[in-house]
Amino acid sequence: MKKGDSSADSWSFSVVIETKTELWKKLVLVPCKHCLEHRNMPEDFWGGYGIVLDAGSSHTNLYVYEWPAEKENDTGVVQQVEVCKVEGPGISGYSQTTEKAGPSLVQCLRQAEGVIPLKQHQETPVYLGATAGMRLLRLENKDAAEKVLSSVEKTLRSAPFNFQGARIISGQEEGAYGWITINYLLGNFKQSGWKKFLHSLKSVSETSGALDLGGASTQITFVPDEISSESPQNLLYFRLYGKDYRVYTHSFLCYGKDQALQQKLARDLQSTENSSLFDPCFHQGYQRTISVSNFFKNPCTSVEKKQFPFSQLHIEGEGNYEKCRRNIQNLFNKTDCPYSSCSFNGIYLPPLQGDFGAFSAFYFVMNFLNLTSDDPFTLDEVASAIKKFCARPWHEVKLQYHQIKEKYLSEYCFSGAYILSLLENGYEFTTENWKRIHFLGKIGSSDAGWTLGYMLNLTNMIPAEEPPAPPLSYGSYVGLMVLCSLVLVSVILLAWLLFHKPKCLQKGVV
Numbered sequence: 091m092k093k094g095d096s097s098a099d100s101w102s103f104s105v106v107i108e109t110k111t112e113l114w115k116k117l118v119l120v121p122c123k124h125c126l127e128h129r130n131m132p133e134d135f136w137g138g139y140g141i142v143l144d145a146g147s148s149h150t151n152l153y154v155y156e157w158p159a160e161k162e163n164d165t166g167v168v169q170q171v172e173v174c175k176v177e178g179p180g181i182s183g184y185s186q187t188t189e190k191a192g193p194s195l196v197q198c199l200r201q202a203e204g205v206i207p208l209k210q211h212q213e214t215p216v217y218l219g220a221t222a223g224m225r226l227l228r229l230e231n232k233d234a235a236e237k238v239l240s241s242v243e244k245t246l247r248s249a250p251f252n253f254q255g256a257r258i259i260s261g262q263e264e265g266a267y268g269w270i271t272i273n274y275l276l277g278n279f280k281q282s283g284w285k286k287f288l289h290s291l292k293s294v295s296e297t298s299g300a301l302d303l304g305g306a307s308t309q310i311t312f313v314p315d316e317i318s319s320e321s322p323q324n325l326l327y328f329r330l331y332g333k334d335y336r337v338y339t340h341s342f343l344c345y346g347k348d349q350a351l352q353q354k355l356a357r358d359l360q361s362t363e364n365s366s367l368f369d370p371c372f373h374q375g376y377q378r379t380i381s382v383s384n385f386f387k388n389p390c391t392s393v394e395k396k397q398f399p400f401s402q403l404h405i406e407g408e409g410n411y412e413k414c415r416r417n418i419q420n421l422f423n424k425t426d427c428p429y430s431s432c433s434f435n436g437i438y439l440p441p442l443q444g445d446f447g448a449f450s451a452f453y454f455v456m457n458f459l460n461l462t463s464d465d466p467f468t469l470d471e472v473a474s475a476i477k478k479f480c481a482r483p484w485h486e487v488k489l490q491y492h493q494i495k496e497k498y499l500s501e502y503c504f505s506g507a508y509i510l511s512l513l514e515n516g517y518e519f520t521t522e523n524w525k526r527i528h529f530l531g532k533i534g535s536s537d538a539g540w541t542l543g544y545m546l547n548l549t550n551m552i553p554a555e556e557p558p559a560p561p562l563s564y565g566s567y568v569g570l571m572v573l574c575s576l577v578l579v580s581v582i583l584l585a586w587l588l589f590h591k592p593k594c595l596q597k598g599v600v
């Protein structure tokens with residue numbers, strides 16, 4: 091397979107999805123020495139930069155990562171040094187003008203050129219991973235999705251970096267790489283000292299679960315207490331630093347916050363005979379008009395398609411949080427569950443376990459609502475804060491937050507209510523384990539998201555086996571030598587005292 095062939099999903103990736111037994115679908119991190127050769131990367135790859143473009147449904151972000159020259163024996167050494175938000179929509183927004191998708195990335199690629207030293211440009215790998223917006227476009231119009239990918243590939247190949255592929259990643263990968271990122275940044279994979287000792291007593295290491303909310307999909311990934319083989323497509327197996335991890339993951343397409351709103355509106359439309367609608371999830375006084383004909387082209391709403399005697403729908407806000415929650419609840423089908431336990435829509439979910447890092451739109455929304463403090467808010471406090479915000483009239487909200495984009499501002503009430511519905515009704519977080527959700531924007535200098543995990547894996551930076559202990563540092567070596575010398579001198583002194591007792595002691599003279 092040729093380098094950079096974006097049509098192949100697994101050509102040079104050290105993550106390969108394979109079915110090892112009937113029961114396990116395994117996502118194995120292969121310790122592949124040869125991977126670097128396959129990817130035309132220099133052997134002395136350590137000490138450099140890597141670029142990942144996160145082509146999300148709403149927009150594309152370019153991240154530059156840097157790692158030190160020494161292959162350190164600890165996690166958390168790879169760091170984000172730059173992020174650039176691409177102007178305009180996500181690449182799936184170029185379905186009508188596919189040739190413009192690639193050029194939209196040029197400005198951020200130039201910015202990366204300024205950050206990375208010139209002599210390292212050629213060896214710097216660049217990857218683009220597209221998520222749910224492109225998964226939806228592929229469902230709606232495969233040809234347009236391919237053209238968009240070709241356009242971005244063309245642009246990335248013309249940049250001075252080492253192009254490594256532009257592809258649509260699966261929801262399972264998105265969940266897995268998000269989980270890898272946050273646990274890598276939190277230092278959960280490699281422990282030292284007492285922490286390592288404590289963890290070695292347990293069969294499974296303590297890791298943090300990952301909750302990712304995008305515009306078009308949402309992912310939940312964690313290590314459950316007991317693993318059942320009921321739903322193999324939700325189970326992944328990793329071996330990292332010599333430890334096995336059995337991870338549950340699921341990605342819900344159409345349940346990112348933008349598509350969830352589209353789904354909600356599509357349902358509301360079913361019960362209206364006229365061209366205007368009151369919506370409890372928008373502030374009182376807020377108005378929006380949507381085109382009905384475009385609305386049902388989207389795979390997330392197409393099942394609700396029917397003929398309407400009007401082409402424009404006029405929406406008016408009511409600002410009623412409780413009604414909004416009831417309205418959103420209809421998106422989660424909790425009736426049929428073919429497994430021992432489910433989240434919604436008949437999808438297996440094992441009992442929730444441990445702490446969770448909630449990032450991307452989970453963080454953006456909760457941060458806007460001032461609900462992300464270190465001393466976590468209770469579930470009741472969060473609900474009443476969102477209720478209060480939803481009840482504020484639109485003119486007042488707009489006046490106070492005039493600097494915020496109207497699209498975001500007008501939807502924070504819906505988004506807050508949706509986040510609570512997803513977590514409380516969808517995944518069934520309770521008042522008790524709500525405390526274990528931590529809303530994270532960054533960990534250190536790096537954004538929480540799937541991109542770092544993706545790059546760490548593709549550059550083979552997380553080994554399957556624990557690397558041998560490093561040689562001692564100079565300081566520790568000197569310290570050890572001094573300690574040995576002291577012990578040796580003490581032993582000689584003690585022996586001398588025992589075998590050559592001073593005469594005064596031998597004669598019992600005091």
Ligand SMILES: O=c1[nH]cnc2c1ncn2[C@@H]1O[C@H](COP(=O)(O)OP(=O)(O)O)[C@@H](O)[C@H]1O
Nearest residue numbers: 146147148149221222304305306307346451454
């Ligand atoms: O500052 C912000 N405030 C509120 N929402 C934001 C902000 N920045 C990004 N978002 C939202 O976060 C979500 C990011 O989703 P993304 O584009 O990654 O989609 P995907 O992961 O489903 O492909 C979108 O809904 C976007 O509108």
Ligand SMILES: [Ca+2]
Nearest residue numbers: 146221304450
């Ligand atoms: Ca995303």
